[in-house]
Amino acid sequence: MTKLPIYMDNHATTPVDPRVLEAMLPCFGTDFGNAASTSHAYGWNAEKMAAESRNHIAKLIGAASKELIFTSGATESNNLALKGVSDVYREAGDHIITQVTEHKCVLETCHYLEKKGMRVTYLPVDSTGLISIEGLKKVITDKTILISIMFANNEIGTIQPVREIGEIAKEKGILFHVDAAQAVGKIPIDVEMLGIDLLSFSAHKMYGPKGVGGLYVRQKNPRVRLAPLFSGGGQEFGLRSGTLNVPGIVGMAKACEIAYLECAQEMRRITELRDRLHRGICAKVPDVLLNGHPTERLANNLNLSFQGVDGESMIMSLNPFVAVSSSSACMSGTSGTSYVLKALGLDTTRIQASIRFGLGRFNTAEQVDAVIDKVAEVVSKLRELSPVYRKK
Ligand SMILES: Cc1ncc(COP(=O)(O)O)c(C=O)c1O
Structure with a gap:
């Protein structure tokens, strides 16, 4: 039935994959430590679990583990990417390019940034949901610091020409952010091959738990710099303060491991x-x-x-x-x-x-x-x- x-x-x-749930359960029992507690075995164990998780997640997207920031989900990752870049690169330029069918968390962040003095171009899409590469080239100026285009749309599923956009961004020396909430774990993604500098994702879209996600931040060619959203204990390389959600991270890693295989x-x-x-x-x-x-x-x-x-x-x-x-x-x-x-x-x-x-x-x-x-x-x-x- x-x-x-x-x-x-x-x-x-x-839904959470039963294998993900199984991997997470010890974190609610014996393995409850704070990954930032450096003085005892509970903390060391949590730290080890977070580090191993980072490796699994990084492998799925072709990144190095030190290039991953754990967040609460794609909404936060998108906010961190757009606001973080705007803050640091403001001197270099004040222009962002995105598209009209982005998720609200990107569009609303762009509206916020416009109020703070940034200029944002919202590219139109054709009747199938694709942006035009020629259209993108036309709106780039010497003040453009970031292109933010989603991998795949959450309503119509349209997959954007990410590789081509990555090439253009590289050629022009512009950072390229991709909201891949609907794509990670569903489409093979290699941030190197695709020329992506920042990539947002979320565990609950790939059979992992809710309330946890990540942001890939390129560390070389170029080294991307970000301003954090939160002030605090300086976790996640100073980019995301707050106690690590170890159960969520372990679950997300298991989800990524399953997706990889x-x-x-x-x-x-x-x-x-x-x-x-x-x-x-x-x-x-x-x-x-x-x-x-x-x-x-x-x-x-x-x-x-x-x-x-x-x-x-x-x-x-x-x-x-x-x-x-x-x-x-x-x-x-x-x-x-x-x-x-x-x-x-x-x-x-x-x-x-x-x-x-x-x-x-x-x-x-x-x-x-x-x-x-x-x-x-x-x-x-x-x-x-x-x-x-x-x-x-
Ligand atoms: C494309 C896209 N971006 C961002 C989000 C927000 O993700 P989260 O729920 O992890 O904040 C979603 C959720 O539906 C999405 O589909």
Whole structure:
């Protein structure tokens, strides 16, 4: 029997992998020490666990372990990267380039920085969610200090041309920050090969615990300097004061270790499930449109618009059978029109008819088939009630 509701909202968060939980449990018992306690075995043990964790996490993204800062998640990492760079490099320039479909934690940080006197260019995206490389080259000035472009979008899954952006940034001597919250553990990432200087990620998007994440900060070619957000005990190379969240860090490391070993195989399996879901829905339901990029897309993402159906009503009707969402859960439960879909140039009716399916490690083909049937049933009912939908 499938447990209900079937969870297909893995962009919002992922369940903790039982192997991650198992790795974390000793930290709530015998291994409770403070990693900064240097005078006894409890502290040394915690320090050792944090150090080993750092190695596992660094390996997943091709970084050196001393280039990782532990944070509370991608929101904090993005804040630290953008504010930290703006603070230190202000003399060199006052211009940042980002894009309109970034997560709110990047956009809101940029708005904050604008109030502090920085200038920010928000690149537009095309109808599939991609920025234009030519467009990026055009807006670079000698005052540009940072390009911040997300790896993959949390609503439509569109994957940006990160390598090309990295090359341009290198050529121009501009720092390149990537919000990879949706990508780490799902797409192979090598910060060296991609020319990334700062990379944000979050454990709860890759089957790890909530409230822990990291920021990769390049240490050579160039050595990136940052101003910290917090004042305090000077943990994390002075960049993130506060007692280390050792249980969270151990869990994140286990999540990274699993991803390192299983990511390629898992993505093939999830792509098949995602495509099965897409094909199955389209076979049973007419007038369904895909939002985002048809191929440059996260393996687990399927954002669809069901003509003549209100997305929110559909989500409610899918409850308590399927757990999905219409867009970002990261905006504290606010609903409203998705600014990401708007940026693609979609009209309000299509935006309001959209649903985001986010598949994950624990979904099965049986669940996918059950979701297809339920979606077909719900859409058919809602369309019968719809004053605007006419069968073709
Ligand atoms: C692309 C992206 N960036 C940042 C975040 C924020 O991450 P966290 O919840 O770890 O603060 C999210 C969460 O949904 C995200 O999808």
